[in-house]
Amino acid sequence: MLRISLFFIATLAMTPMFAKSKAKAPAVAEVERWGCYEVALVADVPSGQNPFDVQLTATFCSSADTMTVAGFYDGGEAWKVRFMPSAEGDWTYSTSSEIVALDGQCGTFRCIAPSANNHGPVMVDSTGLHFCYADGTRYWPIGTTSYDWMHASSDPSVSVADAGLTMQQQTLKSLAESGFTKIRSLLLPQNFNPKYPEPDEYPFERKADGTWDWTRLNPRYFDHVEACTRALADIGIEQDLILFHPYDGGRWGFSAMPIEAGRLLCRYVGARMSSQRNVWWSLANEYDLVKEQPAEAWDAWTDAIIAADPYRHLVSIHSYTAQYYSYWDERYTHCSIQDQAPVEDFGRAAIVRNIYRKPVVFDEVLYEGDLDVRWGNLSGQEELFRMYQALIAGTYCTHSECYLLGDVDGQGFRYNFLAVGGKWQGTMWARTKFLKQLLDDLPQPMYLVDSSWDPHTSAAGPGYYMVYLGKEVADQWRFDLPTRNGRNPAYPKIAEGERFQVEIIDTWNMTITPCPTIFEAVAQDNYRTIDRQNRAVRLPQQPYLMLRIKKI
């Protein structure tokens, strides 16, 4: 319980309300917009009944909206209904259940303005290719990955944490020091190494014979996942929660759960966690390596998590390398791809975006690290290059690092951030705040203004260009932009005589250097615009440069 309470300190206005037979609210309970209002109820579990099968819902009404959400059993005599209001003002609710003590419970509360860093859940924006928060604020997915961080052992001998911090607190501290805005985390524990200690809690109850009771969940397991998720919200990070995965290796057998158990798990997680605004649902990591599950499991579980989430948080699924999923399926809000090929060089990532016409996140492109497997030994420079490579093409890319740490038993058992979190060991993470600021400064998301002809140059609003030079090391960049504007009528073509300033961004060293020259546009031919005097920007002969070019 220590871990949970530590997280709880950092969590947002939850307004727990306890009532034996009637919810007794304070005169006017308040919850912020996109916060979580919780109705807590108390009732005995009827003899012979599985409390995870009990029907419990509440209908929430305001002048703006009416929404019915499912409640859930929280262990002992506790039952809860959680709700994320999307409109300010007064709300009433009323519960409905087959259990008399849970039925017809009513109450009121007031939804107040969101706090400063609460922009609501992330959704697909009006372009269909990028993301924004519910309040319209742009959201940039700068993701990292730590599969098992929520289930990391509190044993200090298998951790990398500052004194007094658990491994999980250290992971949160690391994230807070970075510019990351998303983390991919496994809901179920990962058997990434059989020698790693057992998790404190398990998602299912055990039967007397030690096997899992696939019809009964362990609420305390989910308390902890929720606390971790709230802690992420507090530092502005989206929880890309991976519901299923193939990394069980027979240790617990969760990857072999019956389809119906997966449905129950989705329904329960949806009821508990949909009210957390920073949740995304990732059906699986490497779903196609979950050999125990037939293809219909993914259909069933996708349907189940969507049915269990009245807010329609972002949903995707993730495959093994280059095994692209049918992301055109309208149930998936965006592409969560594993493939390094599209971000290894120019001219590739845009192809994926052009095909799917949805937001594209390359959620695994190999990792910075020193593993002796080929997916885990990129340099920090290469990892950063891949992120910018994705961005210049109007797509996104997710990081992780896996530098081997520890030697717990003297026989080579080692771990890393990708597996369990902890302190950063790599170099790429430290460039993400700078990157985030660059993105926050963009008027609009980037897109290649002359796709398939110029993979270096994106527009990010009228008269605002980003030119990524990648690994090129040159002493100058001759002023040379595509004249056309793609198909965006809001972005006019460059006209003769327009003047531009250029800044040289060193993405690795995190410097921004203005170029003193003011360039003046003149058409070179039907396609390109150059400077009237054919002048160039002097470059520092470093790789990983980006040019920010603004019309004056």
Add this chain to the structure above:
Amino acid sequence: MLRISLFFIATLAMTPMFAKSKAKAPAVAEVERWGCYEVALVADVPSGQNPFDVQLTATFCSSADTMTVAGFYDGGEAWKVRFMPSAEGDWTYSTSSEIVALDGQCGTFRCIAPSANNHGPVMVDSTGLHFCYADGTRYWPIGTTSYDWMHASSDPSVSVADAGLTMQQQTLKSLAESGFTKIRSLLLPQNFNPKYPEPDEYPFERKADGTWDWTRLNPRYFDHVEACTRALADIGIEQDLILFHPYDGGRWGFSAMPIEAGRLLCRYVGARMSSQRNVWWSLANEYDLVKEQPAEAWDAWTDAIIAADPYRHLVSIHSYTAQYYSYWDERYTHCSIQDQAPVEDFGRAAIVRNIYRKPVVFDEVLYEGDLDVRWGNLSGQEELFRMYQALIAGTYCTHSECYLLGDVDGQGFRYNFLAVGGKWQGTMWARTKFLKQLLDDLPQPMYLVDSSWDPHTSAAGPGYYMVYLGKEVADQWRFDLPTRNGRNPAYPKIAEGERFQVEIIDTWNMTITPCPTIFEAVAQDNYRTIDRQNRAVRLPQQPYLMLRIKKI
């Protein structure tokens, strides 16, 4: 009529049958499998009735199959029903029509074995990623493009043809000299230059006021297209027939036809031409540039051509650059893409294939030529490079050339093969027979055996590898193959001690040179296999080399 009769000489067994009120067949008419059996009927058009609206079908029965196909009005008193039998043996047929003279006409014929070069229509093969003929023979799409060649003028002042040949005959002669196996041709005439002469025939009838009667077609226009298509079949070339296009420029207004006229056109073309085994349907070229048509036109016309084709020939649609269509729609059998980006360098084309999981044909990747527009000035080497780049990734690529020819009016009116066919002017075409032989020699189609890790190396069967070096100019290639076999269980991993021979293929100079060394496999690490003595193949320091590596 000259053109039609010239083509007709070259056409295959059509068995025309004429009858006033009863089809009088010879004792046993014969048609080869996948040939065209034609029932010709004669009847007056009932007064006041549009013959293009008349219902006429015939049901064909054999012990193997029963199929009902639509007939069509062929002008004057002529009506026809055409049928492509897919099984040898005796067939009977019986017609059905609202017109008494066309109703209940019966007959028999015998379907005999196909002739040597008749392998039936092309279809998607059992892998779902490549093509084969109906008889199981592998089909390699080595395509070229000549949009208006079927409608090219017979005026010798606007042609490039050997003495005594029309431009269309010259085009067929050019194709026969090449290794091309597919041509993209427009069904409707192209206004590629307003000064180019009018076509001899038009697809629709004109009304008294000179406008088109969208309810009445001109059978003679289609006779000619069919004759051209049969002439292609005779030289082993598939007709990728483009039903609609945006290149009308208001000259005739065909691109602005009502949706219903397009439906009629599809129905009519389907009835007339589905029995031609070498037909593919391409709904459009650059459909998204046909500004007169709403999105629903493409849905309607796709449905119409599929409904009009009982044999389910290949169907696709083609967009403007990088505007990828929803090829996941099950109505489309393959992807017909316009985008040069995927074949400009390694590591790209496979992404497209991995996403769509259908046969991928990059049907426009810019053209060899000397135009002053950027889509028409590739070198022959570059065009060939793109074709091999597609092939190594298990996809396909289509050629054309557009060297400017002629100066008809002394004011710059010029034309080229891409527009109207004629004689080859370029250099790439001459490499296609060599390419076709390489492909015909493959045991299986190519696929990248370690996709996203090694974009140079494809397997083409167990122990059979192709390594494309592209533009690399080197004096040696160290023997180094992926150990793994992708996910194909039929292709085992390379085992230690296996021995390989290597041939150096110069794709541009069309030479095949055996390397004298026999290489012996040994694992380098988990992923790659090298030679036990780390030996290399000596290379001629030329670009565009491919290595063919076979296990001994």
